[in-house]
Amino acid sequence: MPSTKDLDQKYYMPAFGRNMEIVRGKGSHVWDSTGNKYLDLVAGIAVCSTGHCHPAVTAAICKQAQMLIHCSNLYYVPGQAELAAKLSKVSELGKVFFSNSGAEANDAAIKLAIRHTGRHEFVSFEHDFHGRTVGSLACTHKPAIREPFEPLGVPCKFSPYGDLEALKSVVTKKTAAVIFEPIQGETGVIIPPEDFIPGIRDICDDAGALMVCDEVQTGMGRTGKWFAFQHSSVKPDIISFAKGVASGIPMGGIIARDGLEFTAGEHGSTFAGGPIACAAGLATFDVIKSALPRVAAKGERFRTGLAGLNPRARGLMVGFTAGEKAPAIAEYCREHGLLINVAGGVNVRLVPPLIIENREIDQAVGIINEAADSV
Template identity: 40%
Template sequence: MSSLLPVYKKWGITPVKAEGAWLTAADGKEYLDFTSGIGVINLGHGDAEVMEAVQAQLGQFWHTSNLFQIPIQEEVASQLARLSGLDKVFFCNSGTEANEAALKFARRATGKTNIITCSQSFHGRTFGAMAATGQSSIHTGFGPVLEGFSYLPFNDLEAFEKAIDNSTAAVLVEVIQGEGGVIPGTESFLTGLTKLCQEHDALLIIDEVQTGNGRTGYPFAYLKYEGVKPDIVTTAKGLGNGLPIGAVMAKAGLEQACSAGVHGSTFGGNPISLAASRAVLAKISDEAFLAEVREKSAWFMGELKKIAERTPAIKDVRGDGFMIGLEIQAEAAPYIMRLQDKQLLALTAGPSVVRILPPLTVTKEELSIALEKIEEGFRIESVLS
C-alpha cells in the first residue's frame, strides 16, 4: 500500500532513464516523451548545458537565503527582463506561486481588488490562484473561493469591454489556454485587452507558465504580437528545465508596491534552479534556435492537419509552436492509453483534447516517428479494439 496521498491518477510506467525526447521505463520499453514533464523539459531530458551549469553551482553552494547578495539572481533577473521587455523580477518555485504573487502585487499596486480572468482558464491550485481559475471543477469541495474574481469567455473582447471599469485591479489571461483545451488567444483579443486595461488603469497580467520559455518559438508567446503590452508576466515550468522555479516579471513602477516584507519565498531564487534557468534562457535567447523551433513545429502542425483530414476521430488541430491540441470526437483518455501502447506519451487537456508537448530540441526524425504512431493510434477501430 502506498504512503502517498492519491491526488494523482498515475500511469503504469516507472521511469528509470531519460535522454532528449526519450524515456526508458523499468520494463525496458522506450517511450517518445511528448509530455515534456507537462511542458517543463523544454530542452529535453538531461540537457548537457543545463546539467553542467547545475553541477558547477552544486560545487559552490546550493542554498543560503534571500538575505544575502546572490549574483546569479541578478544575472537571471536581467536575462528575464531583457527577454520579456519588462523591468523587475521576483523569483519563486512554481507557476502557481508566480500567479499568487502577481495577484497580490496587482491588488497592492492598484489599491483595487476586482480581478477578471477567463472561463476555462487555469492558473494554479492555491487559494488565490484557484480563485483565478475559471473552472468550477477546480473549486469543488474547498468552500467559498477568494472574493473579487469574475470569469468571462476567452477571446470575447466585447464581454471584457462591458465588464472592465475603474474598479478593476487586473485582468489575468493566458496567451493559449492549456488545461482549458489548448485554445489560442487571438491577436485582436489580446491587443484589445491591452488597450482596455490602459484605459481603465488596470493591470494586464499574462500567464506564461506553460507558453513561455520558447514553447511557441518565442521567448514568451505574447511577443509574437506587437500590440500586446503586459504589466506583469508570470512563468515557470520550462524556466528550469525540470528544476523547480517560477518568476514574476513586472514593469517599472510596480516595485513601489513591493517593499521589504510584503512578500517572500524561502526557496525562491534558489541558486541551483537559477543555474538551470541561466542555461535555459541563454538557449532561448538564440534567434537561430527559436527559428528552428518555429520551422519544425509549423511542419509538424501541417502534417498533423493532413492526418486529421483522413482521420475521422480528430475534429481539430490547434495551438502554436510545440503546444498542440488534437480535439477528438469522443473522450481523449482512451487515445492517450492507445498512444502509450505505441510508446508515445501525450496528455489530455480537458475531456476531449489530446495535448502534445514535444521538447523544443526534438528532431524531425523523432517527429516523423510520432506522426506514424499518432495516425495509427487515432484510427477509431484501433481504439475500440
C-alpha cells in the same frame, strides 16, 4: 521489498492518477521501470524545454551543488541577478521576482496588482488555469477544483475566452487586474482571435486595471518567441512564468513593467531563486536561445503532419480535438512508445522538448495518425 506503487498507495495522498513509473530520461525520450522507451511529447507538462538531462543543464546543476546549495534571500544569491537580467531583456519589460512554481508566480502577480491599484477584484476567463494555491485557484475557472474550496478571498469574475464584448461588461473601476492565458493550455491549446490580447490591453487601460499575462505554459520559447504575448502588438503590465525556465528544477516568477515592483518586506520566499535553480535557469536560457529560431518550423512540421486532425499550433504548443476518443488515442500512443497528454477531457495536447528533432516529429506524427485511425 514493496513496489513504488505499493508505497505510494500506502503513504502518499491519492491526488494524482498515475499508470507508470518513469525512471530515466535523455533528450526527447524517457524509460519506465520495466525498461520500455518512449518518445516524450509531454515533457513534464511543458517543463523539460531542453529535453531530459541536457548535458549543459546537468553540468551547471552539479557544479553549483558542489559550491553552494542554499543561502536564502537574506543575501545576494549566485546567478540570481544575472538570470533576472536575461529574462528582463528578452521580455522587454522590467524587474523580476522569482518564485518556486507557476501558481506561486500568479499569487505574486495578484498581490502586486492589489498593492499597485488598491483594488481587490479580478477578472479571468472561462477554462483558464492559473494554479491551485489559494490566490491562483480563485482565478482558475474549472468549478470541480475551485468550488469545493470557496470562498477563497480573491473575488474573481469569469468571462468567455476570446470575447471582448463580454469582457467589457465585467471589467470595472473596481477591477485590480485581468489575468489571462495568451493560449489556453490546460484546456487543450485554445488559441484566441488575433485582436483578443490587444483588446484586453485597451479594456484594462480604460478601466485603470492591470493586464496580467500568465505565461507559465506558453513562455520560455514554447510558442516560437520567448513569450507568447510577443506575437501581439502590446505588452502586459505583469507576466508570470515557470515550467520551462529551469529544465525541471522548480522555478517560476513574475516580470513587471517599470514602476511596478515589491518593496522591502512586501513579498518574499525562502527558496525562490536559489543557487541551483538559477544555475539551471542560466544553462536552460542558453539552450533555449540556441533552439528558438527553429521552434516555429518544428511546430509547422507537426501541423502539416497532423493536418487530417485539424490541429491548433503555435510553435511547439500543439493540440487537436478528438472528442471522447482522446483517452483511447493517448493509450494507443503509450502502447506504441509515445507519450501524449489529454487536456480538457476531449483534446490532445503536445508540448515536446524544444530540442526535438525532425525525425522524432515524423515518428510521433505517424503514431498519432495511426492511433486516430485505429481507435
